[in-house]
Amino acid sequence: METNLALLLLLSPFVGFLFNIFFGKKVSKGISGAIGTLTVVVSFLLSICFFAQLNQNGKPFEISLFDWIQVSNFKLDFGILLDQLSLLWLLFVTGIGSLIHLYSISYMHDDENMHKFFAYLNLFVFFMITLVVGNNLLVMFIGWEGVGLCSYLLIGFWYKNQPYNDAAKKAFIMNRIGDLGFLIGMFIIAALFSTLNYAEIKSAVASGDANPALLGLAALCLFIGACGKSAQLPLYTWLPDAMAGPTPVSALIHAATMVTAGIFMVTRMNFLFDLTPDVQNIIAIVGAITALVAASIGLLQNDIKKVLAYSTVSQLGLMFLALGLGAYTVAVFHVITHAFFKACLFLGSGSVIHGLHGEQDMRKMGGLRKAMPITFWTMMISTLAIAGIFPFAGFWSKDEILMVAFGHNKALWIVASIASIMTAFYMFRLMYLTFFREFRGTEEQKQHLHESPKLITIPLIILAVLAVIGGAINLPGSMWLNHFLEPVLVAKHEAHHLGTQEFVLMGIALVGAIVGIVWANAKYIKQGFVPKEDAEIVGFSKTIYNKYYVDEFYTFLIVKPLNGLSNFFRTTLEPALGKVVYGFGTVANGIGSQGKKLQNGNIGLYLFVFVLGICAIITYLFIAQ
Amino acid sequence: MIENILNIIGIENYIFLTVLLFCIGVFGVLYRRNAIIVFMSIEIMLNAVNLLFVAFSTYHQDAEGQVFVFFSMAVAAAEVAVGLAILVSVFRNLGSIDIDNLKNLKG
Numbered sequence: 001m002e003t004n005l006a007l008l009l010l011l012s013p014f015v016g017f018l019f020n021i022f023f024g025k026k027v028s029k030g031i032s033g034a035i036g037t038l039t040v041v042v043s044f045l046l047s048i049c050f051f052a053q054l055n056q057n058g059k060p061f062e063i064s065l066f067d068w069i070q071v072s073n074f075k076l077d078f079g080i081l082l083d084q085l086s087l088l089w090l091l092f093v094t095g096i097g098s099l100i101h102l103y104s105i106s107y108m109h110d111d112e113n114m115h116k117f118f119a120y121l122n123l124f125v126f127f128m129i130t131l132v133v134g135n136n137l138l139v140m141f142i143g144w145e146g147v148g149l150c151s152y153l154l155i156g157f158w159y160k161n162q163p164y165n166d167a168a169k170k171a172f173i174m175n176r177i178g179d180l181g182f183l184i185g186m187f188i189i190a191a192l193f194s195t196l197n198y199a200e201i202k203s204a205v206a207s208g209d210a211n212p213a214l215l216g217l218a219a220l221c222l223f224i225g226a227c228g229k230s231a232q233l234p235l236y237t238w239l240p241d242a243m244a245g246p247t248p249v250s251a252l253i254h255a256a257t258m259v260t261a262g263i264f265m266v267t268r269m270n271f272l273f274d275l276t277p278d279v280q281n282i283i284a285i286v287g288a289i290t291a292l293v294a295a296s297i298g299l300l301q302n303d304i305k306k307v308l309a310y311s312t313v314s315q316l317g318l319m320f321l322a323l324g325l326g327a328y329t330v331a332v333f334h335v336i337t338h339a340f341f342k343a344c345l346f347l348g349s350g351s352v353i354h355g356l357h358g359e360q361d362m363r364k365m366g367g368l369r370k371a372m373p374i375t376f377w378t379m380m381i382s383t384l385a386i387a388g389i390f391p392f393a394g395f396w397s398k399d400e401i402l403m404v405a406f407g408h409n410k411a412l413w414i415v416a417s418i419a420s421i422m423t424a425f426y427m428f429r430l431m432y433l434t435f436f437r438e439f440r441g442t443e444e445q446k447q448h449l450h451e452s453p454k455l456i457t458i459p460l461i462i463l464a465v466l467a468v469i470g471g472a473i474n475l476p477g478s479m480w481l482n483h484f485l486e487p488v489l490v491a492k493h494e495a496h497h498l499g500t501q502e503f504v505l506m507g508i509a510l511v512g513a514i515v516g517i518v519w520a521n522a523k524y525i526k527q528g529f530v531p532k533e534d535a536e537i538v539g540f541s542k543t544i545y546n547k548y549y550v551d552e553f554y555t556f557l558i559v560k561p562l563n564g565l566s567n568f569f570r571t572t573l574e575p576a577l578g579k580v581v582y583g584f585g586t587v588a589n590g591i592g593s594q595g596k597k598l599q600n601g602n603i604g605l606y607l608f609v610f611v612l613g614i615c616a617i618i619t620y621l622f623i624a625q
Numbered sequence: 626m627i628e629n630i631l632n633i634i635g636i637e638n639y640i641f642l643t644v645l646l647f648c649i650g651v652f653g654v655l656y657r658r659n660a661i662i663v664f665m666s667i668e669i670m671l672n673a674v675n676l677l678f679v680a681f682s683t684y685h686q687d688a689e690g691q692v693f694v695f696f697s698m699a700v701a702a703a704e705v706a707v708g709l710a711i712l713v714s715v716f717r718n719l720g721s722i723d724i725d726n727l728k729n730l731k732g
Contacts, residue, residue: 601728607654 003063006080009046009090010129012039016122024115033105036118040101040125044094051087060084060487062135069138074194081135081198085488088332089132089264092339093257097125099459100256103347104248106455107354117157117246124150128257132264137186137196140265144182144229147258148175154253155245167241174238178228182265185221188214189272202271202490212275219272219279226262232320233290236313237551243305247350250305255312255346256339263319263335267328271490274326284324284408288415291317293548295422299429300545302531303360304349307430311386312342314419318401321416327404328489329474329482334397336481337470341382341394344463348379351452351460352434356445362430363531367439371449374457376435378464383431385467387424388513390506393470399509400474406505417512424516432524433531440530476502631683639680646673660712660722664705671701 016039024032050061060083068078082090101121108114124147131143149172156168190196192214193204204210226232231239242254253259266273266283273280291314298310315338322331353360355372369376385392388399398420405413439446451457474481523529537545546552646669653666675694682690716722 603724603727604655604658611651611655 002061003065005046005049006061006063006082006133007065009043009050010080010126010133012042012046013122013125013129015039017119017126020115020119020122024119027115029109029114030105032115032118033101033108036122037098037101037105039122040094041098043090043125043129044098047087047090047094050082051091054082054084054087058487064135074190076136076138076196078139079135079197080133082133083488084485085264085267085332086132088336088485089260090129092336093128093132094125096256096339096343096463097121097128097252099462100248100252100343100347103251103350103456103459104246106453107248107350108246111246113157117154120150120153120157121249121252124154124253124258128261131261135197135199137189137198137201140268141182141186144225144261144265145179147253147261148172148179148229151175151242151253151258154249155242157245157249161244164244167238167244171238171242174235175228178225178235180225181221181223181228182225185218185225188218188221192218198268201269205271205275206490215272216276216279219269219276220282222265222269222272223279223283226266226320227286228262229265230259230262230316230320231290231313232262232286232317233293236290236294237547237554239313240306240309240547243303243309247305247346247353250309251343251346251350254309255342259312259316260319260335260339263316263323263331266320266323267332267488270328270488273323274490280324280326282324284321284412287317287320287322287324288405288412288419289317290314291321291419292415292422295419295426297544297547298426299422300531300537300541301426302362304352304362304365304430304434305346305360307362307426308342308345308349311345311423311427314423315342315386318398318416318419321412322401322404325404325408325412327401329485330397330400330404332485333474333481334401336473337385337393337397337467340463340470341385341392341467344378344382344460344467345386347456347460347463348375348382351375351456354452354456355449356441357448359441359445362433363533364441365434365439366437366441366530367435368449369435372435372451374451374460378457378460379435380431381464382467383427385470387427387517388420388509390510391468391471393467395510396471396475399506402509403502403505417509420509421512421516424513425520428517428520429524432520436525437528636680636684639676643673643677643680646670646676658723658725660715660724663724664708664712668701668705671697 016036019035020032054060060081062079062081062083064077064079066078067075069076101118104117104121108117111117127143127146127150129143131140131147134140134143152168152172155171156165158164186196189201192210193201195201195204205215228235239254239259243250245254273283294310294313294317298307298314301307301310315334319331319334319338322328322334351372352365352368352375355368355375356365359365381392385394388395402413402416402420405416439449543549650666650668650670650673653669654663657663657666675697678690678694678697682688682694712722715727719726
């Protein structure tokens with residue numbers, strides 16, 4: 001029974017995918033969307049069932065579906081593991097997934113390929129569930145690759161636009177670099193322990209007879225995989241470009257779920273990372289730097305979705321900072337709250353873009369507060385949450401990260417705090433430019449300004465509510481999430497006792513956020529400052545506006561040499577090789593055309609050659625003797 | 626008795642004779658265009674070798690050489706049968722047995 005339910009939970013979105021890909025074109029758009037949504041809702045409801053059951057008896061549900069791989073002493077099952085961690089992920093993946101599917105019905109309604117959109121979205125949810133529920137690394141890897149594929153398909157969904165296709169390819173290739181790390185890490189683990197099953201690796205690691213250097217290398221490689229998927233330095237550049245996809249995709253894949261796969265994996269393998277403090281340090285430093293760099297780029301972006309994209313990279317950096325410091329529950333907590341408010345922000349920006357018929361440049365927005373009140377208020381709530389204002393969800397999770405950082409290393413704390421202040425600034429910059437003062441777009445757009453339909457606003461409202469109360473799952477007093485996740489973590493993370501120091505830190509974080517807001521307020525409300533046109537940006541701002549020229553740097557460092565090498569192969573090496581191959585043919589041909597003259601049909605000649613041959617052989621035999 | 630024969634006519638004379646016969650055969654094969662003559666020349670070569678076999682067999686007082694001759698004669702007879710049959714067939718098709726006319730058989 002439970003097995004069947006678990007299978008249904010896993011396969012329901014896949015059924016939706018099959019239906020939409022094969023029959024989606026034949027049914028109406030509404031039905032296509034409804035089936036796509038319903039299949040995900042089914043998974044969500046089943047996740048709730050399993051969650052309730054786990055809460056009751058506290059026992060994780062693990063089942064092996066079939067023997068998968070068996071090579072000498074390496075044996076692997078295809079198994080499902082529904083424990084605290086995977087259920088938590090399932091809940092918000094399918095929950096937010098359902099809301100975003102619902103939203104997409106309205107958002108994508110005018111698109112001719114809507115059935116395809118829902119097919120890909122369903123496929124994504126299926127792979128994400130696979131990633132989460134596997135009981136070994138290889139099943140996770142299937143999901144890991146699958147979500148990458150869906151991400152590629154959805155970024156390039158509007159495939160008639162070449163830059164969008166390029167963005168899709170970029171995302172795919174960047175992810176492949178990380179995936180290689182994941183694979184190597186997996187191979188090392190398989191070589192060390194002859195298994196990839198979480199529980200078996202855990203007990204093997206705990207026995208402590210593995211080579212620590214190899215273990216560290218495995219952890220580092222896995223982290224590189226996480227870097228690719230979760231857009232950390234130096235592999236983050238694909239995520240801002242991924243905004244080429246439809247906005248629901250940005251919300252679901254590139255903000256709430258897929259990009260958190262790296263955090264899921266590190267948390268899943270926490271027993272491994274706990275034993276490799278050097279790698280943990282690297283994770284923490286990479287996370288902190290990513291948070292700071294991405295936040296600073298976000299300060300000056302003018303595309304509404306790009307701001308949110310850099311904000312996502314920055315928040316993911318904070319999560320990795322927490323992971324690197326061993327505070328897995330804190331990272332998971334931030335993943336969840338971030339999923340709520342970032343999904344809401346993306347969907348809100350989608351609502352704005354929808355209202356302006358595709359306009360994404362904030363310089364051409366403004367004053368939308370009156371025309372789109374629901375969008376405004378839900379986005380405002382989420383912005384307050386991400387900025388870390390008491391008592392919204394983001395305050396609690398971000399504050400915990402800052403506290404953990406303060407406890408370990410003051411420098412990391414300072415970096416993270418600066419990133420937080422920047423977050424508050426650029427998020428309110430976004431809000432002020434979009435919703436306040438007067439409208440800066442065309443007269444025609446102004447005429448058509450309208451609030452989005454209910455299918456768009458309802459998910460927004462639900463997510464906004466979650467962004468307010470989401471912090472409740474791990475309030476400093478109750479620490480429900482900490483206790484809930486205890487069984488899957490090796491090292492216990494001590495809950496903070498609320499003392500003077502903690503209150504002071506909370507105060508500092510809050511003041512920092514308010515400073516950011518006031519700064520944005522002064523600049524964009526009081527002075528009415530509107531970002532300049534691209535050509536007028538000069539100096540250091542230009543460097544930041546152009547994302548520190550990282551893309552150009554990568555182009556110079558990797559793409560150009562690769563292109564040069566390809567060119568060299570094409571223009572020099574390939575013709576040379578061709579000549580050699582043709583040469584063999586020409587020589588054989590020549591020998592043949594000369595040789596065939598010998599066979600002229602003259603028996604007399606044949607006989608003469610025959611006799612000559614015998615004479616030669618006899619002579620040779622005489623000489624040889 | 627046997628030794629007497631070899632005493633009367635020395636072994637070297639047999640060798641000279643067979644070499645001469647063999648060379649006549651070779652030149653016949655090389656220079657004549659008539660297939661039947663070519664055929665006869667081959668027979669001369671074969672018989673030259675047979676003669677040498679017999680001579681050495683006597684010289685060495687060993688019957689093995691004579692046994693070989695029997696084999697070689699049997700094979701030669703079979704070869705003649707097949708060869709002549711081919712020649713008859715060639716003659717029926719071409720009206721001549723000049724080997725230069727057989728050029729068309731090349732691939």
